[in-house]
Amino acid sequence: EVQLVESGGGLVQPGGSLRLSCSASGFTFNSYAIHWVRQAPGKGLEYVSAINNNGGNTYYADSVKGRFTISRDNSKNTVYFQMSSLRAEDTAVYYCVREWYINAWYYDYWGQGTLVTVSS
Amino acid sequence: DIQMTQSPSSVSASVGDRVTITCRASQGISSSLAWYQQKPGKAPKLLIYAASSLQSGVPPRFSGSGSGTDFTLTISSLQPEDFATYYCQQANNFPPTFGQGTRLEIK
Secondary structure, three states, X not given: XXXXXXXXXXXXXXXXXXXXXXXXXXXXXXXXXXEEEEEOOOOOEEEEEEEOOOOOOEEEOOOOOOOEEEEEEOOOOEEEEEEOOOOXXXXXEEEEEEEEEOOOEEEEEEOOOEEEEEOO | OOOEEEEOOEEEEOOOOOEEEEEEEOOOOOOOXXXXXXXXXXXXXXXXXXXXXXXXXXXXXXXXXXXXXXXXXXXXXXXXXXXXXXEEEEOOOOXXXXXXXEEEEEO
16 A cells, blocks of 8 residues: 655744655655645645655755755655745645656645644 | 636535536646545545546546646536545646645535
């Protein structure tokens, strides 16, 4: 069974940092790209970042570029998401999502999400 | 980035009703469109990909159609467990982008 389990969310002050982790199981981890998708309270879904299967390519939405860093450790089946210079507008549930690429970018498995709250 | 616009933003319906939700892309995306269902406090679930292909395990009362810029999700006979929020997502251009969501409520 494919599972993605996020951890590391919590309350942080504006300007602070937080590191999220996404632990994967039930599939060949090093064959899949992983994305982070977030959802602000009561709002829609927003792509935030992605990393390819071997970690050699990373991608970021303009809203987080220069502040967030995605990485992965295939020996541990884990993706990390270092968030710095956090702002109130970064408050959201962050989902770790498996990319299912079939000549197009779909999301076939989602974690349960971890809530990040940026507030003083 | 490609903009996705869903309509309506919310809809009320009864068990057994047929419901259609539409999604429009700001530019052509071929058939590279997905639909997701999200229930309160839960992660989204993939229902349909490639505009009309049903994901494994999804009931056949869900169907999708369209290509280019205009797409629809149809639920043929609403069941109690279908009341949720539905999102479309274009998968043709990176980054993937989502519609704003359609909330399906019980009448």
